[in-house]
Amino acid sequence: MVRLEESDFLTKLTELFGLNRAGTVYVSMKRFAGRLASLRRRKPKLMEEAASKEEPRCLIRAHSNKKRSKISCIIEAKDLVRFQLAVGNIMRQQMDGLKTRERSKEERQKEREEKRKAKADAAAKGVKKDEENKKESSKAAASGKKKGAKKK
Secondary structure (H helix, E strand, C coil), X not given: CEEECHHHHXXXXXXXXXXXXXXXXXXXXXXXXXXXHHHCCCCHHHHHHHHHCCCCEEEEEXXXXXXXXXXXXXXXXXXXXXXXXXXXXXXXXHCCCCXXXXXXXXXXXXXXXXXXXXXXXHHHHHHHHHHHHHHHHHHHHHHXXXXXXXXX
C-alpha cells in the first residue's frame, strides 16, 4: 500500500475512479492515533497511553479489485473537513454511471396523487390570498379617497 500526501491522494483517487468506470472503488476512513498505538491494540492500557501523546488523525484508504491499486493517506484533524469535501466532490463527479431505480405502478400513482394534492392546496391558498389582496386594496383605496377628500 502506498502512503501519499493529500494532493497526490486526491489525484490518484480520481485516476482510480477513471480506471474503474464499470467496477468498484472502495474508500474507507478510520481514526488513526499513531503507529505505536496501533501496535498495542491488544493491550488497552498501553494503547491509551500511546494514543494520549499524539493528536488524533484520520487514515483514508482506497482500492479497487485490480492488483496494485491500493492507496492511503493520513490527514490531520484540523484539515479533515476540507479533505472530506474534496473527496465528496470527486466521488460525486465520478459516479455518473449509476442506474436509476425503476418504480412500480403503485409508486408512480402515489407520486401523481401527491402532486395533484399539492397543486390543489397551492391553488386554494392562491385563491384565498387573491381574495385577501383584493379586500386590502379596496380598503386602501377607500381610505385613500377619504384622505384625498379631506385635503381638498
